[in-house]
Structure formats: structure tokens, C-alpha cells
Amino acid sequence: MSKxxxxxxxxxxxxxxxxLKFTRQRELILDAFLKQEHITAEEMYHQLAxxxxxxxxxxxxRTLNLFCEAGLAQxxxxxxxxxxxxxxxxxxxxxLICTGCGKxxxxxxxxxxxxxxxxxxxxxxxxxxxxxxxxxxxxxxxx
Amino acid sequence: MSKxxxxxxxxxxxxxxxxLKFTRQRELILDAFLKQEHITAEEMYHQLAxxxxxxxxxxxxRTLNLFCEAGLAQxxxxxxxxxxxxxxxxxxxxxLICTGCGKxxxxxxxxxxxxxxxxxxxxxxxxxxxxxxxxxxxxxxxx
DNA sequence: TTGAAATTGATAAACCGTCTCAATAAAAGA
DNA sequence: TCTTTTATTGAGACGGTTTATCAATTTCAA
Numbered sequence: 568m569s570k571x572x573x574x575x576x577x578x579x580x581x582x583x584x585x586x587l588k589f590t591r592q593r594e595l596i597l598d599a600f601l602k603q604e605h606i607t608a609e610e611m612y613h614q615l616a617x618x619x620x621x622x623x624x625x626x627x628x629r630t631l632n633l634f635c636e637a638g639l640a641q642x643x644x645x646x647x648x649x650x651x652x653x654x655x656x657x658x659x660x661x662x663l664i665c666t667g668c669g670k671x672x673x674x675x676x677x678x679x680x681x682x683x684x685x686x687x688x689x690x691x692x693x694x695x696x697x698x699x700x701x702x703x704x705x706x707x708x709x710x
Numbered sequence: 711m712s713k714x715x716x717x718x719x720x721x722x723x724x725x726x727x728x729x730l731k732f733t734r735q736r737e738l739i740l741d742a743f744l745k746q747e748h749i750t751a752e753e754m755y756h757q758l759a760x761x762x763x764x765x766x767x768x769x770x771x772r773t774l775n776l777f778c779e780a781g782l783a784q785x786x787x788x789x790x791x792x793x794x795x796x797x798x799x800x801x802x803x804x805x806l807i808c809t810g811c812g813k814x815x816x817x818x819x820x821x822x823x824x825x826x827x828x829x830x831x832x833x834x835x836x837x838x839x840x841x842x843x844x845x846x847x848x849x850x851x852x853x
Numbered sequence: 854t855t856g857a858a859a860t861t862g863a864t865a866a867a868c869c870g871t872c873t874c875a876a877t878a879a880a881a882g883a
Numbered sequence: 884t885c886t887t888t889t890a891t892t893g894a895g896a897c898g899g900t901t902t903a904t905c906a907a908t909t910t911c912a913a
Contacts, residue, residue, distance in 0.1 A: 588859055588910050608901080623862040628901060638809065641845075644787035647870080647900065663835050666784060672833050679825045683844055686822075690815050691849035692806050698843045701826055702784060706834035731879050731890055751870080766893040771870060790869070790901080 571601045574639055574655060581637035592622060596630045600640065605652040605660075641696060645671075654696045661699040667708025714744045717782055717798065724780035735765060739773045743783065748795040784839050795839060804842040810851030 578597055582589055599615055600606065606614075608627045615622050631651045634640035641652045641660075646669065652660055661679075663672040679699070687694045721740055725732055742758055743749065749757075751770045758765050774794045777783035784795040804822075806815040822842070830837045 586859080590860065590910070592861075621862070623864095625863080625902075626861060629860085644789070646787070649901080663830060663833055665835065666778065666838060672835075674829055674833070676825060676829055679822055679829075682819060682822045682825070683842075686817055686819055687806060687844055687846060690806055690817070692808065692815075692844065692846045693852060694844050694846040695809060696845045698841070698845075699826075700842075701830055701835065701837050701840045702786070703830060703835045703837040703839075709836060729890080733879070733891065735892075764893070766895095768871075768894080769892060772891085792870080 571598060574601055577639055578634070578637055581633075587633075592619075592626055593630055593633070595619060595622070596627060597634065597639070600631070600634065600651070601653060601655065603653060604656045605643070605650045607648050607650055609648070638695070641698070643698065660697065661701075663701045663703070665705040665708055666702050667704050670705055672705075714741060717744055720782055721777070721780055724776075730776075735762075735769055736773055736776070738762060738765070739770060740777065740782070743774070743777065743794070744796060744798065746796060747799045748786075748793045750791050750793055752791070781838075786839075786841065797838060804844075806844045806846070808848040808851055809845050810847050813848055815848075 574597065575594070578593065579589060581587070582593075595615065595618065596611065599611060608624065608631055611627050611631070612622070612624050615627070631640060632642070634651070635642050639654060641654055643650045643652055643660075661674050661676065663674060665671075680697075683697060684694060717740065718737070721736065722732060724730075725736075738758065738761065739754065742754060751767065751774055754770050754774070755765070755767050758770070774783060775785070777794070778785050782797060784797050786793045786795055804817050804819070806817060808814075823840075826840060827837060
């Protein structure tokens with residue numbers, strides 16, 4: 568049923584290493600999570616309400632944080648809420664954020680990514696993921 | 711007394727344009743703010759408690775937000791709190807972060823910054839500040 | 854199958870930041 | 884200067900998001 572075999576494996580490995588258990592809820596939430604690029608706990612709560620009306624919000628928060636620890640997700644604080652980014656969707660996590668009106672534009676730039684790789688390898692690092700946010704004013708907000 | 715003549719001028723100009731008033735609290739908070747690279751409202755509250763024990767936390771939040779509108783500060787959500795960055799400190803805060811051992815390497819790369827400017831202008835934005843974090847494994851952690 | 858240990862769901866509580874409002878202070882006018 | 888108008892302040896209430904609590908349940912190894 569699940570098509571996310573690789574990520575499921577990552578999760579199970581993490582669980583095994585930390586004496587944690589593989590539950591129906593964790594499987595359900597991971598499946599839903601991997602279908603998106605990023606999501607908030609609240610959004611997921613509503614999405615899953617139909618599949619499992621008794622799934623608690625606290626469980627979703629706990630599980631998304633678990634995914635962060637397992638290296639499957641990355642938390643990002645946006646406005647008042649926390650966005651959980653799907654790390655397996657590489658290259659789509661860059662944002663232009665208007666400090667005037669809050670507008671967010673997503674972008675992708677291969678040249679920047681290539682330079683990031685260079686910086687990393689020069690320092691002996693292998694990049695798993697990254698976060699790039701540019702803050703400024705969009706043209707309407709500049710008047 | 712105040713050494714921040716230029717920034718005080720920026721503030722006064724903004725106040726004038728918006729029918730706002732120059733108050734003792736705003737002067738006090740701006741002076742304290744400009745001495746730091748970035749600060750939270752809570753931190754400033756404690757810092758200023760000695761100088762003015764009756765200065766309210768709400769006033770600090772309001773004033774820091776005012777500084778953002780005036781272009782003197784930049785709000786950034788970090789962890790659960792909001793950091794207010796001093797824009798006049800144009801330091802580059804790019805980081806390489808090892809997800810294995812937590813080691814952090816700071817770096818600066820002009821080419822990346824130039825590309826960021828390009829992306830921004832292509833989207834009609836003017837960059838005030840940015841944040842770039844690369845997550846990965848350092849060579850010892852890769853074994 | 855049993856039992857120890859982790860997880861869950863429901864909700865209370867904590868936390869951060871904003872809103873409210875009466876009292877006060879700042880600018881503008883006479 | 885004195886008065887008047889208007890914005891600001893401080894204190895605490897409030898609202899939204901995330902975490903903590905805890906009894907009941909589920910997982911999993913023996």
C-alpha cells in the first residue's frame with residue numbers, strides 16, 4: 568500500500584535505534600506527510616480527520632517532531648505557525664519573504680545550489696538539506 | 711548622549727510621516743536596540759528593567775515592530791521566539807551545520823549573495839537581509 | 854500469550870505576542 | 884505659556900500555537 572518504502576525504512580531505523588515503536592498513527596502521518604512539500608500540524612490534522620477522526624492534534628505534533636529527529640522533516644517557523652518541510656523534496660525550500668505584507672514567493676536557483684555544494688565540500692561537508700530565506704520588500708510595499 | 715544620530719533621524723522622519731510621536735520610551739529602546747546585533751523583546755525587557763522598571767513589555771513589542779516599519783529592524787522567527795535584527799549591522803550569518811555532531815561553521819560567499827540579489831530583483835524584491843543554513847555531515851561524522 | 858514499556862487521545866497548561874482601555878504625555882494652536 | 888487634541892503608555896486580559904499530563908491502550912520481545 569505505502570509507496571514511501573525508503574522513507575518508511577528511515578523512520579523504522581530511527582525508531583529501532585531509540586527504542587521507539589512503529590504505530591499505525593506514525594505510518595499514517597508519514598504517508599500523508601510525504602505527499603506534500605510542506606505542511607502545518609493543523610493542516611494535517613484536518614486532512615487526516617476523515618481517515619481517522621480520533622487522531623489527536625498532539626499526536627501529530629509529536630510525530631512531526633519525531634520526523635525532524637529522524638531527518639525526514641525540517642521545522643521552519645513562519646509567521647505564528649510552524650511549517651514542517653518534506654526534506655525528500657530537494658531544492659524547493661527557498662523563499663522570498665516580504666517584510667511589509669508577508670507575501671511569500673518560492674524560488675529555485677541551480678546556480679546558488681551549486682555554489683552551496685562548493686562551499687560545503689571546501690569545508691568537508693556533505694549537504695543533506697538547506698534553508699535559504701531572503702527577507703525584503705516587494706515592489707508594492709516599496710510604494 | 712545618544713551616539714545613534716543617523717538612526718534617530720530615520721526614526722524621527724518615519725514618525726513625522728505617520729503622525730506619530732517621539733517619546734522617551736522610543737528613544738530609550740532605540741538606543742538599546744542599536745547596541746546589539748539582534749535581540750528578542752523579552753531580552754530587551756530585562757535589559758531595560760534597571761533603567762526604567764515601569765517600561766512595559768507591550769511597549770517593547772510595539773516599538774520593535776515600529777522599528778521594522780521604519781526600516782531600522784528586521785523581525786525573524788527563530789525557534790519559538792522572534793528575533794529583531796539590527797539592520798545597520800550588515801554581518802553575514804551564513805552557516806554550515808553538521809547534523810551529526812552539531813558543529814557550526816560560519817562562511818561568507820559573495821557569489822551566492824550576488825545571485826540572491828538577482829533572484830530578488832527578478833521578483834521585484836529589495837533584499838533587507840537573508841538567512842542561509844546548509845545542513846549536512848562533516849567529514850568526521852561521515853566516518 | 855503475557856508483561857514491560859512506549860504511545861495515544863483529550864485536555865490542561867505554558868508560551869508568545871497582540872489587544873484593550875483608562876491614564877498620561879507629546880505636539881500643535883491660541 | 885496654557886489649552887486642546889491626539890498618540891502613547893502600562894497593566895493585564897486575551898487568543899492562537901505548541902507542549903505537558905495522565906489514564907487507557909497498543910506495541911513488541913520473551
